[in-house]
Each structure stands twice: as structure tokens, then as C-alpha cells.
Amino acid sequence: MIYASFLQEELQQVRRANPQAKTMILFTRLPANPGIVAVRLHATHVGLRLDTVTEPLVNALHNQGLIVFAYTANQPAQVSKMKRLGVDGIISDFPDLV
Numbered sequence: 715m716i717y718a719s720f721l722q723e724e725l726q727q728v729r730r731a732n733p734q735a736k737t738m739i740l741f742t743r744l745p746a747n748p749g750i751v752a753v754r755l756h757a758t759h760v761g762l763r764l765d766t767v768t769e770p771l772v773n774a775l776h777n778q779g780l781i782v783f784a785y786t787a788n789q790p791a792q793v794s795k796m797k798r799l800g801v802d803g804i805i806s807d808f809p810d811l812v
Contacts, residue, residue, distance in 0.1 A: 715735075715736065716736045716737070716738050716758075716759055717735055717736065717737045717738065718737070718738035718739075718740055718759070718761060719737075719738075719739070719740060720739075720740045720741075720742060722739065722751075722755055725737045725738075725739055725755055725757060726755060726756075729755070729756050733756075736758045736759060737755070737756070737757045737758055737759065738757060738758070738759035738760065738761050738781075738783060739751065739752050739755055739757045739759075739760055739761065740761035740785070741760070741761065741762060741763065741766070742763065744762070744763075744766045748760055748762070748771075748775065749774060749775050749778040749780060752775070752778070752780055753778060753780075757780070758780070758781060759780065759781045759782070759783060759803075760775055760780050760781070760782050760783070761783045761784070761785055761805065762782065762783070762784050762785070762801075763784075763785060764784055764785065764786070764787060764792055764795075764796070767782075767784050767796060767799050767801060768799065769799045769800060772799055772800045772801055773800070776800075781802045781803070782800075782801045782802050782803075783801060783802060783803040783804065783805055784796045784799075784801045784803075784804055784805065785804075785805035785806075786805055786806060786807060787804050787805070787806045787811070787812070788806055788807050788808055788811070789811075790811055793806065793811050793812055
């Protein structure tokens with residue numbers, strides 16, 4: 715199970731309650747360094763909006779030990795692009811596309 719939220723305080727509460735919990739910080743707007751934010755929160759995963767995903771960003775987050783998801787891919791071309799960019803997981807309203 716992965717706890718995902720846009721709300722940083724809530725993710726911190728989950729980690730305090732269960733230090734082994736897998737948590738995903740979701741970004742609506744990409745901060746200057748999302749990896750630093752995720753590491754500060756002790757997040758294990760990062761969720762990026764489709765339009766913010768780049769291969770260098772995915773690689774940088776991977777180098778920080780983070781698992782990268784992209785949201786919300788609802789078109790086959792979007793799913794294909796995210797796979798090419800190297801994300802670890804894809805969030806979709808249509809899981810049969812993934």
C-alpha cells in the first residue's frame with residue numbers, strides 16, 4: 715500500500731504513525747527541487763503531473779532513491795510517453811491502458 719497525498723503535513727503524520735509506510739508526495743506545481751522536498755518528507759515515491767515529467771527529472775529523482783509515478787495518463791499516447799521517459803508507475807482512470 716502507498717499513501718499518496720498533495721498535503722505534506724498529512725504524509726508526515728502517516729510516517730510518524732508508521733515509519734515503514736510507503737508515502738507518495740503528489741505535486742500539482744513542481745517545486746525547484748522536488749527531490750529535496752520528497753526527501754525532507756521521508757517520502758518513498760513522487761507523483762508528477764504528466765506535463766511536468768521529463769527524462770532528466772525522472773533520472774534525478776531516481777538518483778535520490780525515489781520511485782516516480784506520473785498522473786493522470788488517460789490516453790494511449792500519454793502512457794507510451796511516460797514509459798519512454800522512465801517512470802516507475804502510471805496513474806490512470808483507465809488501468810487497462812497501462
